[in-house]
Amino acid sequence: MKLIVLDRDGVINEDSDEYVKSVAEWIPIPGSLQAIARLCKAGWTVAVATNQSGVARGKFDASTLSDMHFKMQQLVMEQGGRIELIVHCPHGPDDGCDCRKPKPGMYRSIAEHFGLADLKGVPVVGDSHRDLHAGMLLGGVPYLVRTGKGLRTLEGTLPPGTQVFDDLAAVVDHLLENPR
Numbered sequence: 001m002k003l004i005v006l007d008r009d010g011v012i013n014e015d016s017d018e019y020v021k022s023v024a025e026w027i028p029i030p031g032s033l034q035a036i037a038r039l040c041k042a043g044w045t046v047a048v049a050t051n052q053s054g055v056a057r058g059k060f061d062a063s064t065l066s067d068m069h070f071k072m073q074q075l076v077m078e079q080g081g082r083i084e085l086i087v088h089c090p091h092g093p094d095d096g097c098d099c100r101k102p103k104p105g106m107y108r109s110i111a112e113h114f115g116l117a118d119l120k121g122v123p124v125v126g127d128s129h130r131d132l133h134a135g136m137l138l139g140g141v142p143y144l145v146r147t148g149k150g151l152r153t154l155e156g157t158l159p160p161g162t163q164v165f166d167d168l169a170a171v172v173d174h175l176l177e178n179p180r
């Protein structure tokens with residue numbers, strides 16, 4: 001199957017160092033919703049894996065997060081696409097969970113959801129090193145975008161084989177122009 005796993009904040013929507021705390025603060029990055037729809041129309045299955053420590057930090061609650069994801073899904077569907085699965089980690093850095101990136105728990109759950117043993121060859125798109133590292137632990141192919149925290153991430157060492165693009169739309173252009 002043509003599966004892709006996207007980070008949320010800084011890839012699909014604008015990120016904030018103050019956390020994205022409300023539906024109103026959830027603002028799509030130009031071209032990202034259309035990019036997801038283009039993938040879907042080309043037969044791709046789109047999943048999202050997102051750290052949401054803002055829940056553990058008390059910045060917003062699970063219901064608000066769910067409302068943000070309803071908005072994201074609705075806006076993608078308005079473009080003719082659909083996000084098949086959204087997995088999030090609500091925990092904080094000190095909670096010792098298995099799902100907070102860079103741990104691979106969310107990516108493992110996504111693979112299991114689709115009946116896959118791993119994510120070998122699956123593009124994993126993120127704006128932070130932890131997104132790429134977590135996806136690669138399951139065999140994912142790393143793509144960094146310059147949106148969100150991507151430019152900051154570029155200042156550090158990237159995982160080997162990481163391909164860098166300006167934004168999600170550019171990643172999708174590349175994937176659709178180079179069918180595997």
Ligand SMILES: O=P(O)(O)OC[C@@H](O)[C@H]1O[C@@H](OP(=O)(O)O)[C@@H](O)[C@@H](O)[C@@H]1O
Binds near residue numbers: 008017018049054
């Ligand atoms: O990029 P994804 O995984 O979709 O979501 C990241 C967000 O949950 C937040 O992650 C936080 O990291 P800490 O959780 O505080 O380390 C900070 O980087 C925030 O600026 C950011 O909005």
Ligand SMILES: [Mg+2]
Binds near residue numbers: 007015
């Ligand atoms: Mg991010």
Ligand SMILES: [Zn+2]
Binds near residue numbers: 090091097098
């Ligand atoms: Zn977690």
